Amino acid sequence: MKNIPQHARIVIVGGGIVGCSTAYHLARLGFKDILLLEQGRLTSGTTWHAAGLIGQLRPNRNMTMMSHYGIDLYARLEQETGFATGWRACGSLYVAQSNTRFRMMRQQASLARRHGVVCEEISPREAQDRFPLMRIEDLVGALWLPEDGKANPTDLCMSMARGAQQQGVSIVEATRVFAVHTEKLAHRPSVRGVRVRTCDGEQDIACEILVNCTGQWARQFAALAGVNVPLYAAEHFYIVTGKIEGVHPMLPVMRDPDGYIYYKEELGGLLMGVFEPVAKPWRVDPIPDDFQFQLLNEDWVQFEVLMKHALQRTPCLETAGVKMLLNGPESFTPDGNFIMGEAPELDGYFVCAGFNSSGIANSGGAGRLMAEWIAGGEASMDLSDVDIRRYAYFASNRRALAARTSETLGLHYAMRWPKYELQTARPLRTSAIYDLLAAKGAVFGSKNGWERANYFQKDQSIVGRPCLDKPHWLPLVQREQAVTRGSVAVYDQSSLSKILVQGRDALALLQRLCTNDVDLPLNGMCYTLMLNQRGGIESALTVIRIQCEVFMIVSGSAQAVRDTHWIVK
Ligand SMILES: Cc1cc2nc3c(=O)[nH]c(=O)nc-3n(C[C@H](O)[C@H](O)[C@H](O)COP(=O)(O)OP(=O)(O)OC[C@H]3O[C@@H](n4cnc5c(N)ncnc54)[C@H](O)[C@@H]3O)c2cc1C
Structure with a gap:
């Protein structure tokens, strides 16, 4: 057998950017005796083919804080570890095609500023000065984040791995964990070790803590220990062009969410990627263990619609040769938030996965929070929106996950309307009086899979449009409130x-x-x-x-x- 220890205090499974960041941050907190195991080579899962955009404009507080810390870390990591990261603070632009989109962007900008992110509102002309290849006739405004940037995902991951090793972490590649040993202590099952397979044979490794950082494998790997990690992989695309005049390494990253597209400089050409509103789940189950440094087949039919948007935004693509259409799988979760924390089913079993195509930007912050969580026995700040315990045990239903994944990938650039309800994989759980409520005109929302009446609308032909102003349902709810106050109301609390x-x-x-x-x-x-x-x-x-x-x-x-x-x- 190769040199694998028989005991480690903490075993991290998965040598992508999330596992390496978790190892690096645990070591920084002073933990000793950490072992990271990777079934293939470091980065060989999803990390190696990521586009490498590192942005800080996020839909919520936790993600904003994680990516803000990431930028701080990535800017100094190379100096600290002596291993290049490809980090460039080239800045990034967000452009808006409508007033409503710009309003929403400005709301996000103000959230970002509250957490220390530098973010300016600029005109379309000023945006074009920074990214001259784009057409701006249809734009109403833009945001400029000068501290955003890009990195080489493989180098960034290797730099964190090197930083972890420099602090004493052991990393072993070509070692697959295929069983998790548990023991019942004080009526609760706890992690006791893992069993691994290498080309030389099999071996047990005793440990107290296991961290599942296996990316898109996290659901099937967790199932080995009876742990529920609801995520599902989707096919995810970008193209890379040949060299284009005027494209240089410090060209800012540019995102056009109304067109569902983004751009970044890549070797003198453009990398243009998409977040299509109806995505394509990767219908393979289980994900093969040997899916290492591999890609999926090109799918121009899926990509073409958004390619049209890109040609409209950057006409230079018409003549730039497309060198490749990359299709790589990435995992998505049912609500578009990460999955972090200690599994409720098994003490000592932590999960850090489900990064919804922002694992490069967020691995720094997520790795740090994960390390603090393990050290403190509970999260160091309110992480309810990423806490693994928000999911019920049925959430790993594969059919529902696949259906939901087709919707959650698109959330990245979707308008985040207040009170917006996801539409796929519904209804999952209904109360005994669901039909009765529906007959009374209930318009349902969904929480933890439960269909709940948000409000009642007798005339079902009125379809309210989501908006940032007064919603069409407000008078309906006001009426309900008045009846509740002045008379009698019955609430269906089945979902509680x-x-x-x-x-x-x-x-x-x-x-x-x-x-x-x-x-x-x-x-x-x-x-x-x-x-x-x-x-x-x-x-x-x-x-x-x-x-x-x-x-x-x-x-x-x-x-x-x-x-x-x-x-x-
Ligand atoms: C096309 C594309 C573009 C992207 N662009 C960006 C971007 O611009 N910015 C951004 O922030 N994010 C981007 N992402 C997302 C980003 O790549 C991922 O979120 C990130 O790489 C996830 O890292 P990870 O460590 O969780 O997973 P992985 O990199 O997949 O690592 C998990 C590792 O676990 C190993 N493993 C699994 N099972 C076992 C086992 N049983 N035993 C041992 N090892 C095991 C696997 O071999 C794998 O190496 C993109 C993704 C795609 C597909």
Whole structure:
């Protein structure tokens, strides 16, 4: 057998950019005895063929903070490790084709500025001065982020791997983990080790903590240990052209979300990629272990529609020779957010995967947060939107995931309307009175797979358009409110999470976990919070004492797994 240790405190599985960043940051926090295992070569999964855009304009706070930290790290990594990253702070542009899009961009810009990102609003003409190859007649405005940039994903990953090794992390390639050993400790299953296969044979490695950083393999790898990681791969495309006059290495990255396209300089030509609104799930199951440094077949039919948008934005593409159409798979999650944190099914089993085509930009931030999470036993800040416990156990249903993936890839450049509801893979869970509600004109939204009546509209022929101003449903909801206040209303609470805590110690346990006094009279109820070490809110819940030693907890529709894990852990 090659030189593989028989014990490591932490085993990281997956040598893509996310695994290498997690190893690097764990080592920086002072952890010793870390082993990273990769079934092929480092970067050989998805990382090697990424486009390398590193941008900070993100739809929410956590992603913004992660990518902002990433830029800070990538700018200094080469100096620290002595290994080139290809990082260039060439800046980036976002252009808007409509006033509404520009308004939405300005909202995102103000979120970004709140977290220290430099972001200016500029005119189409000023955008063209920075990216002269584009037509601007149809544009209404643009954003300029001078600190954004690009990197070579392979070099960036190798630089983080080198930085991890310099701090004592062991990295072993050509070693596939094919089993996870567990043990029941204090009624909870915990990670105890892994079994690996190399060209020399098989071996066990004992460990206390396992981090699943296996990218698009994360769902099938997690299933080996009974852990639920709902993600699914989609085919993902860009073209690379030959040299184009005027294209130079410091040409800014340019994104035209209304055209679903982006550009970056690549070897004197343009790399132009797409986030099509209806994507193509990669219908293979399981993903082969030997899918290393491999690509999928070209699909010009899928690409062509957006190629038309690109020809319109940058007419120089008409004469630039296309050297290649790259089709590489990347994993997407049901809500377009990453999957991070400790698996509720198995103590000591952490997951960092599902990067929805922004794993290069976010691996720095995600690796750091993951390391802090492992060190502290809980997240170092509110990471609810990426917390693995937001998903119910059925969320890994492959048919539903494939259907949803066709929609989530496009979210990247979609208009993020307030209260927007995803449409695919629905309905999944319906309450006993779903048909009754539908007959009354319910317009449903979906939470954790549950169909819930958002509002009632008798005239179904009126289709409200999503907007940033007063929504068409506001008067309908106002009417509902007035009836609730002045008369009687019945709410279907089937979707809410319900947990029974029962037994001799039930009261003592809840008294320790809840902020309110829950020593209630029989059938009494109270609204309370469960807090973490930081004083942050883990859950807001209603506790009802239904018998002397039996309490029912009612909380949010997507809280069941998280609350149960918090209570039993
Ligand atoms: C066409 C395209 C363009 C992209 N462009 C960008 C971009 O411009 N900017 C950006 O931020 N992101 C981009 N991305 C997304 C980015 O590439 C990914 O999010 C990122 O590479 C994911 O990294 P990872 O480490 O999670 O996965 P991977 O790089 O796939 O690494 C996972 C590793 O785990 C290994 N593994 C799996 N199972 C096992 C096992 N059982 N035992 C041992 N090892 C195992 C695999 O071999 C693999 O090497 C793009 C993606 C694509 C497809």
